[in-house]
Amino acid sequence: xxxxxxxxxxxxxxxxxxxxxxxxxxxxxxxxxxxxxxxxxxxxxxxxxxxxxxxxxxxxxxxxxxxxxxxxxxxxxxxxxxxxxxxxxxxxxxxxxxxxxxxxxxxxxxxxxxxxxxxxxxxxxxxxxxxxxxxxxxxxxxxxxxxxxxxxxxxxxxxxxxxxxxxxxxxxxxxxxxxxxxxxxxxxxxxxxxxxxxxxxxxxxxxxxxxxxxxxxxxxxxxxxxxxxxxxxxxxxxxxxxxxxxxxxxxxxxxxxxxxxxxxxxxxxxxxxxxxxxxxxxxxxxxxxxxxxxxxxxxxxxxxxxxxxxxxxxxxxxxxxxxxxxxxxxxxxxxxxxxxxxxxxxxxxxxxxxxxxxxxxxxxxxxxxxxxxxxxxxxxxxxxxxxxxxxxxxxxxxxxxxxxxxxxxxxxxxx
Numbered sequence: 001x002x003x004x005x006x007x008x009x010x011x012x013x014x015x016x017x018x019x020x021x022x023x024x025x026x027x028x029x030x031x032x033x034x035x036x037x038x039x040x041x042x043x044x045x046x047x048x049x050x051x052x053x054x055x056x057x058x059x060x061x062x063x064x065x066x067x068x069x070x071x072x073x074x075x076x077x078x079x080x081x082x083x084x085x086x087x088x089x090x091x092x093x094x095x096x097x098x099x100x101x102x103x104x105x106x107x108x109x110x111x112x113x114x115x116x117x118x119x120x121x122x123x124x125x126x127x128x129x130x131x132x133x134x135x136x137x138x139x140x141x142x143x144x145x146x147x148x149x150x151x152x153x154x155x156x157x158x159x160x161x162x163x164x165x166x167x168x169x170x171x172x173x174x175x176x177x178x179x180x181x182x183x184x185x186x187x188x189x190x191x192x193x194x195x196x197x198x199x200x201x202x203x204x205x206x207x208x209x210x211x212x213x214x215x216x217x218x219x220x221x222x223x224x225x226x227x228x229x230x231x232x233x234x235x236x237x238x239x240x241x242x243x244x245x246x247x248x249x250x251x252x253x254x255x256x257x258x259x260x261x262x263x264x265x266x267x268x269x270x271x272x273x274x275x276x277x278x279x280x281x282x283x284x285x286x287x288x289x290x291x292x293x294x295x296x297x298x299x300x301x302x303x304x305x306x307x308x309x310x311x312x313x314x315x316x317x318x319x320x321x322x323x324x325x326x327x328x329x330x331x332x333x334x335x336x337x338x339x340x341x342x343x344x345x346x347x348x349x350x351x352x353x354x355x356x357x358x359x360x361x362x363x364x365x366x367x368x369x370x371x372x373x374x375x376x377x378x379x380x381x382x383x384x385x386x387x388x389x390x391x392x393x394x395x396x397x398x399x400x401x402x403x404x405x406x407x408x409x410x411x412x413x414x415x
Contacts, residue, residue: 002115030143032203034401036200037097037135038066038140039164040192041139042164042165043192044108044167045074045129048069048129050170050177050264051149051173052066052069052250053261065230065371067367071367071368072364073130075130075245077129078133081136082137082350082353083134084096085141086353087099088138089108092206092210100131100132101135103128103131107129108128133243136213139301142206144348145207145209165278170246173185174261202415211233220292220348222351222354227405230398231392235336235355235359236369236394237299238298238393239329239332239336239360240361240362241359241362241387242326243367244363245271245272245365245366248366248370249264249267249272249322256380278334279333282330285335286334287337288414291342292339292402295332295398296398296402299395301325302332305321305325306321306391307388309325333359339415340355342409342415356367370415
């Protein structure tokens with residue numbers, strides 16, 4: 001409880017005392033750079049998904065291998081988010097982000113120049129792309145530390161809207177692969193990544209209230225609280241659903257409705273765009289009505305939509321249900337991260353990493369389970385139904401803890 005009280009007293013550096021205007025309550029260049037970094041990082045994080053139909057044909061991959069291929073970057077991004085969360089609290093988000101971007105750019109250049117001709121090579125590339133997915137644990141605290149409690153939903157939502165980079169991958173990667181070959185897309189991706197890296201170095205400034213370095217035991221102290229585990233669970237469903245679908249929908253559309261990889265990319269982009277667009281709206285909604293109330297509605301809608309996908313008979317009905325699901329999941333991503341800094345403001349770096357890790361694990365599970373479901377049953381339906389059931393279980397958990405949260409958390413924001 002004492003840490004929660006300290007969190008509430010910790011103001012936002014440089015913000016007006018009244019916090020009356022969001023745009024004057026932080027550092028706008030850092031917020032913009034955090035969004036751009038996150039956006040391009042997420043573009044390459046999921047790039048194997050839109051390229052998957054072409055890669056699968058070229059390397060003769062089984063459905064299970066395809067699922068693991070698109071899920072590996074998600075899993076590695078999840079694990080590396082904890083590492084990045086530690087680095088953010090130890091050396092600051094700006095330097096942490098610079099290191100991560102260099103690793104991704106060099107890794108993609110190496111993959112493009114040497115070529116990939118085996119399933120093992122794809123998995124190795126997936127590990128490198130995990131560093132891009134781990135950008136989540138850098139971009140969000142980079143923005144968050146500049147804003148007060150009542151603006152956390154909007155700040156985290158706008159920075160987190162960088163997950164719209166998955167739209168860019170779905171829109172452009174299949175077309176570029178058709179023109180130049182899928183391996184060339186890896187090299188072409190380095191061009192915008194390098195541009196954003198330079199912009200990042202010029203614009204980003206660490207907030208002046210960077211917490212002092214702590215011991216490894218202190219970093220993981222939030223895991224001793226049930227609140228941390230609940231927040232991780234909710235994000236495993238909301239972001240796990242979003243990232244898992246973003247990685248897998250191209251495979252689903254090409255297999256289920258026999259679409260070309262380019263058309264499947266457009267369908268995937270429509271779904272991902274919906275989920276990305278509403279993330280800041282989810283944060284703003286949570287600021288207005290409370291993160292718990294927002295999540296309650298969101299989890300119910302997501303569960304119903306995902307359950308319906310398994311029985312969708314036409315492309316139109318499946319696409320409509322996926323868009324509804326992604327709208328709910330994207331809104332849920334913003335809502336969860338309205339709650340995280342209310343409870344763990346002084347541990348926001350490591351909590352962003354831990355909660356983000358849980359989201360990545362959820363995405364790995366969904367993406368890989370869809371591939372295994374297709375191979376074992378001949379259909380993706382079982383994978384969607386199980387994840388819908390997990391959303392309902394998360395809703396039940398939220399119902400159990402909401403009264404305690406509202407009674408014990410001390411913050412000016414709505415819960």
